[in-house]
Amino acid sequence: MSSLPNYFAGLDIGGTTVKTVLVDERGEQVGDMVEVRSHVKEGFEATFQQLDSAIEQLLAQVGAEPSQIKGIGMDVPAPSNDGVIWGQANLGDDWVGTNIKEAYSKRQGVPVYMTNDGNAAALGEYAVRKKHMGGLLLVAPGTGLGGGLVLPGGRALEGANGLALEIGHISVPHREENGELPQCSCGLYGCLEAWVSLVALRRRIAAALEKEEHKDHPLNDGSPIEEKAFRLRDFAEQGDELALAIFEEQGRILGYGIADLVRVFDPGLVVLGGGLAESEFRHQYLKFVEEGFRERAWPMYVESPFEPGKTTTRFEWALGGDSAAALGVAYSARELFR
Ligand SMILES: [Zn+2]
Numbered sequence: 247m248s249s250l251p252n253y254f255a256g257l258d259i260g261g262t263t264v265k266t267v268l269v270d271e272r273g274e275q276v277g278d279m280v281e282v283r284s285h286v287k288e289g290f291e292a293t294f295q296q297l298d299s300a301i302e303q304l305l306a307q308v309g310a311e312p313s314q315i316k317g318i319g320m321d322v323p324a325p326s327n328d329g330v331i332w333g334q335a336n337l338g339d340d341w342v343g344t345n346i347k348e349a350y351s352k353r354q355g356v357p358v359y360m361t362n363d364g365n366a367a368a369l370g371e372y373a374v375r376k377k378h379m380g381g382l383l384l385v386a387p388g389t390g391l392g393g394g395l396v397l398p399g400g401r402a403l404e405g406a407n408g409l410a411l412e413i414g415h416i417s418v419p420h421r422e423e424n425g426e427l428p429q430c431s432c433g434l435y436g437c438l439e440a441w442v443s444l445v446a447l448r449r450r451i452a453a454a455l456e457k458e459e460h461k462d463h464p465l466n467d468g469s470p471i472e473e474k475a476f477r478l479r480d481f482a483e484q485g486d487e488l489a490l491a492i493f494e495e496q497g498r499i500l501g502y503g504i505a506d507l508v509r510v511f512d513p514g515l516v517v518l519g520g521g522l523a524e525s526e527f528r529h530q531y532l533k534f535v536e537e538g539f540r541e542r543a544w545p546m547y548v549e550s551p552f553e554p555g556k557t558t559t560r561f562e563w564a565l566g567g568d569s570a571a572a573l574g575v576a577y578s579a580r581e582l583f584r
Contacts, residue, residue: 256576261336317583319575368394369574386519414439501538
């Protein structure tokens with residue numbers, strides 16, 4: 247009988263990078279995260295080779311044998327149903343329709359848990375809050391709007407088809423000044439993502455800078471819109487009115503969306519992720535989000551009617567950082583396969 251320790255690997259497969267971690271039987275990370283540039287566009291076989299090599303590196307860091315890995319957690323930036331990928335998103339063509347979970351499980355000879363990147367990040371936020379036992383809703387504005395829900399006890403809500411928590415595509419009660427709704431990347435009009443993503447932010451800035459009153463704004467300097475969007479946060483931190491107004495609108499609308507999600511799931515804890523989680527400006531931004539939330543949420547979702555001052559929905563910023571998703575799926579593999 248072997249007394250060697252057991253490990254669980256977490257593999258976060260993204261469009262840009264592949265991040266991998268190892269956790270032990272207590273769920274503690276061992277060694278450092280191994281991160282490589284993603285080859286997902288070249289197909290899943292190329293990615294499997296990267297994963298194999300990352301796992302070897304992780305094992306070498308702790309001086310362990312492959313047989314000490316008892317399970318693997320994996321996440322992909324696409325919807326999947328029991329291991330079969332349904333939509334392409336950022337992946338190469340051959341991923342769609344393939345049972346990735348089964349194929350990699352056979353290759354490594356251990357069970358694999360697979361989910362999407364939003365759920366993985368939510369599981370990671372759950373895993374790093376060691377004492378948190380309740381539900382957790384992750385809302386992460388970035389290029390799009392990611393989300394995930396962890397149920398009390400630590401399992402992600404996947405949905406019957408692995409399609410739950412596409413939170414970017416719920417609609418919100420807000421319109422442009424001319425009454426129109428922005429078109430979303432999914433083709434629909436008025437989706438939450440079409441208001442709060444980075445793409446939406448660029449559209450907002452471009453429209454605002456065209457107005458007469460903002461002709462002399464320092465952002466009207468001919469720089470590319472991507473750069474303007476990046477700099478807007480600095481302007482907001484310095485109290486620039488235009489930057490604050492844009493973020494206020496965006497934050498409030500995000501709050502509207504969260505109010506509806508809270509009415510459906512009552513998670514108790516809402517974790518905000520995305521790029522803003524690491525900026526100083528996040529404190530101010532959260533105030534905007536909470537304002538929007540309170541505007542649309544019923545009072546009992548904000549504060550207990552029986553214990554005045556007792557918050558019923560708490561907001562926190564993401565803590566997991568870069569390795570949240572990899573840790574989240576490693577955590578789930580440990581829960582499922584230990
Ligand atoms: Zn949409």
